[in-house]
Amino acid sequence: MTIGLDLGSFQFRSMRIIDGKLVARCCPAVFATMADTTSHRRLLQQSNTQFATCSGQLLVFGEDAREWSEMLNLTPCPLLRGGRIPASDPVSRQVLALIVDALLPAQTELNSVCKMTLPGGGFDDQADHRDAEFFLQLVTLRGYRPEFITATHAVALSELPDAAFTGITVTLGHTTCEFGITHSGREIVRCVVMSGLDSFDGSPRLGSGEVIQEPVATTASIDRDYYRFFVDVITEARMQFEREGTLKTLPRMLPVVCAGGITATSSFLPLFQTAWNEANWPIETAPIRLAANSSLSVVRGCLVQAELEQPSEAKAA
Structure with missing residues (x-):
């Protein structure tokens, strides 16, 4: 059995096939x-809530952490800081x-x-390698052969079959924004902008007594902040790609697909498209389109790649 696993800074997702149907967690x-x-303990046991113990504390996680935080006025804590596992x-x-x-x-x-x-867009430094080894070990212990894929490559596999898996993909995450260029199913260049949706003034933040939630643009003032943010990250990505030189070799009129929780809001597409147009990309791109399912596009692409590789392994064996 193959499986896709998307370890985001804000949320983890898995997807597999059971009886011909996609099943996501x-x-x-x-x-x-x-x-x-x-x-x-009695409250948690009566509600069938999974918990762990550590240093005289009971730990609940995921959706249970959200629910119990609301009921008992607790403050939920993010497991990752800036997409990284906190040291010690x-x-x-x-x-x-x-x-x-x-x-x-x-x-x-x-x-x-x-x-x-x-999480956090990749593993380019020593801290990233430590995190990668930790997650690799967890997945291996569950009986799988873990292999990494970038979020942007996964989106291309999930969303660009109609364009021969060729185009620009963008993932807007909690701690990073990633831009990738895929040609015929192979990601040829990628850049990570180390700025995510929790790093600017327009983004809702986790405050005392608040429940962590996906950033959502709701008002005109916040829309303006999001627009400035989009201009900054798009310009940074364009500059990185221009320095790398790959853009000059690409076919014209590339499709552009965006994924991430923020893309589900009604104001996202016009704001992002305007910011994209003002970035003056050196190649022509098609109108930006959104992933079919903004929250599951990456993990679906992970599963696609796993399915593509599994048969070759079986034949080799």
């Missing part, structure tokens, strides 16, 4: 703590292991591929 990358008392934080690592176990059914078949993304 999602879990926010947050947790909440409460005192380890008899009454709290055994609590976060314990909860991350529980979430991965919940998303990946244990596998007994040999060579079952798990194509997975990595």
Whole structure:
């Protein structure tokens, strides 16, 4: 059995095929703590809530963390900081292991591929390598052969079959924005802008007593902030691609596809398209379109790549 695993900075998702149907699981990358008392244990057990214990605290995670935070006035905590696992934080690592176990059914078949993304846009420095090794170990322990794929490549595989898997893909995440160019199914260049939707003034933030939620543009003033943000990240991506030189070799009129939770809002597309037009790209691009399912596009592409690679492995064996 193959499976796709999208490890985002804000939410983790998995997708697999069961009886010919796509089955997805999602879990926010947050947790909440409460005192380890008899009454709290009874409440969690009666509601069939999965929890862990650590240093005299009860830990709940994902949607349960959100629900219990609302009921008991707790503050949910993000498991990742800037897309990275906090250093020397055994609590976060314990909860991350529980979430991965919940998303990946244990596998007994040999060579079952798990194509997975990595939080924070990749692993280009020492801290990234440590995080990558940690997640690789978790997936391996579930019985899979883990392999990395970029979020932008996954979106291309999921959303660009009508363009021969050729085009520009954009993922707008919580901590990074990623731009990739794929040609005939192979990602040839990619850039990561280390600025996400939680890094500018227009973005809703996690405050005292608030529940973490996907950033959403709702008012005219926030729309203006989002527009400025889009201009900044698009311009940075264009400059990186121009320095790399690949844009000059690409076919004209490339399609552009955007994915990410923010793309589901009604104001996103006109704002992003205007910002894109003002960036003065050196090649002509088609009107921007949105992923068919903004929240599942990346994990679906992970599964597509896993399915494509699994038959070749079976033949080789």
